[in-house]
Amino acid sequence: MFWQDGQLIYNGKYKIEKYLGGGGFAVTYQAMHTKLNRRVVIKTPNISVQRDPDYPKYVERFKKEAQMLAKCCTDSHPHIVQVFDFFEADGRYCLEMQYIAGQSLWEYVQRQGALPEAEAVKYIRQIGLALVDVHKKGVLHLDVTPLNIMLNFNSAIPNSGKAVLIDFGIAGDMSPPSTFSRSFGNKAFAPYELTYKGIRHPAVDVYCLAGSLYYAITGQRPTYSFNRKYEQEELVPPKQLVPSLSDAVNQAILQGMALEAKDRPQTMEEWLNLLSSSQANLTQVILISDVGVNYQNLENLLKAGKWKAADEETTRVMLKVAKREQQGWLTYESIENFPCTDLRTIDQLWVKYSNGHFGFSVQKRIWLECGGKVDYETECSLGDRLGWRVKGSWLSGWYKYSLKAPVGHLPIPKPFHVLQKHSFFTSYASSLVSRLVNCNL
Template sequence: MNWQEGQLIYNGKYKIEKYLGGGGFAVTYQAMHTKLNRRVVIKTPNISVQRDPDYPKYVERFKKEAQMLAMCCADSHPHIVQVFDFFEEDGRYCLEMQYIAGKSLWEYVQTHGALQETDAVKYIRQIGLALVDVHQKGVFHLDVTPPNIMLNFDPKISNSGKAVLIDFGIAGDISPPSTLSRSFGNKAFAPYELTRKGSRHPTVDVYCIAASLYYAVTGQRPTNSFERKYEQEELIQPKQLIPSLSDAVNQGILQGMALEAKDRPQTMQEWLNLLPSLQAGTGFAEIESNSTELILASDVGVDYHKLENLLKAGQWKAADEETTRLMLKIAGREQQGWLDIEDINKFPCTDLRTIDQIWVRCSNGHFGFSVQKRIWQEVGGKRFANINIYITFCQYVGWYKDPEGWLMYEQITFNTKSPEGHLPASLLIWLWQRYDWRFSSGKTIAWWDIITSLSLRLTKCKL
């Protein structure tokens, strides 16, 4: 029997105000804590689930999930729903949680349309930072979707909003088989490995949150991952729907929604590093002192702070030259002054990722090796490319112009008005400036082979 409006439960401690909704496993109610005069949400297993023969097993998992959620919010994280109590009423286990005034991201977009880009990034970043903490505790949400992101704000106060993550995968993880079609109802926001295999990994949450950002900025649900995987449906780039969308946000969404888990950022922190910083209340900024810090990791002990500082200061040419210096040092090719295919194939993934993320982050997604890789693939660059594809690529990034032909390094434009993917440039441009070709184990190496190798290495390094 469902609880009715005005009904008192748990010896009068709570007064049911209204039914909020439910999924495959549980239902939720808005209630009033009569002694504290505090509005709360009560979550309890669905009546239909209680008739399942394995119900006792699900109850035990429900208890464990409640304890897990309590652990996640033990530090009163501002962007994670708080748990207040766990009790039993008429044989039904109940979870008392914080009531979040406002609307879910799903409801808000359905009512008001897509969010402004800066607002969307602000809310999604808040959720991402909460997930960084959650993942460090060994917990995965698995359903970071618009219905589970609550927006709590005062419309009369500018920049007052905050996002809160609710429903920590309880339904999706412990529902009986008969209810799975309902518990996994947000397939447009889930990677196929979750719904097909029940995968539990940070990359699941990365996909879900990136898909939620897609919805927030476009107002449209992204292409179902099953259709992308098994019916070869294409994911429409958000920038095609919203041309004014920044390159950084567009790329952050696409990388986070990579179809295969191995091709996504492997941690939530890595994905957050792809998003642009926010200038308090005004829009995107190149740098923000209190934004998420980049992790300047290196497998070979390289210090990347100088490169980061140069890029933060907008000293693009010095940063380009510093990038070349560091990469030659890492590969042990300082004397030669260039990298061979073998050098690229062995380049440490951690260091390649750090260099790329610094460039992407500090240019708001305009520059970086991963940006160049995307462009290379878009113009048809594959393992076996040719000079025509290479020329098209160079025209796109501004390294080749008619009728002049290939640009010399001195002709490169060192500012953000240059074409997308224009930088880093020196390591690649010097190859045709100084050499027509090189030999590697007796084999002729063309310029485009270097680009191909770099693209393949970026893919292998999940960039």
């Protein structure tokens, strides 16, 4: 260790609380920002590598990590660790990052054992959504392992675990790798083309994340990709280790961990869609909420086939999630920030108890079939298909609350502020459907 517990650094701006750990290149400390009274994490190169002839190259890579992380967290993504500052103290470059109270997915599984399917998929999907955003910025993480997935829990809210992606230490852009040689990735979770050839592309992160899901569900590390490639060792299907695992999730993992990159989903969105479709096949919907909303009454109403009451309950819980109960409608901002976890729980309940006849994801699929555009022509086609528009006129209350209604007819997103007949549908197409796409429903 370089700094001691209680030591003040950077002119007293930070107080070191404890050493957290590190690898061959960098170490991390828990610290307190003395001016803001905010707990942070400080990452800095390991003092031992300062004697390495390649130390200047390590420092440049560390600076690049800071820049990439700052680029990735520009929009304050809830599932990407935030970077606050980059500075030099005691002759060492330092990266100040968000402190995440909790434990890594690796530690959590080591203590809890293999996780239930729904819980594991929830955490992995959250990281997948973060990686979609990272990839859009032209960055690859390349080390998406259970050790780099932190879980934060709110003890006051059941099922409130949130996954956050950390450690962009070996992240790279999507350009060809440089001649600077270093060992990439955790070999238990990385594809052979990364660890032994340094080849980088989005399908690398797909493999790593699928491997992390394998571990979360089975409690075991997957077979090394190098051994699969060159020693003819087989990857044990997760369903062989966990017989209760759904066929769809088992298949999503195997496709994501295909040995050759060409056989995997080529984008993170494609792989997340495999997980999304798998959730519709679950025999039980786990009533998870990021904000502590209880969905038991909604499930009871849907199970009893009380479609109108369930539609009204959907309105009630959505307003509660968005903290818009007093206003009685959702704003564009509240829709854009609506928790994907809650939206998915509501959707899964509708899909399950209507046998795929109703649900937000059903409406999104039909919207895509209508062209997937945010324009009035698409909205009219959507309204015609869903039965919200009859003979060129939008309905205003005469909806069909039965399975004889058109596919996707329910739920009806009434929490919108309706100013004129078609503005309700304009709001729907431009905001809620957009949120469904972002949440990969």
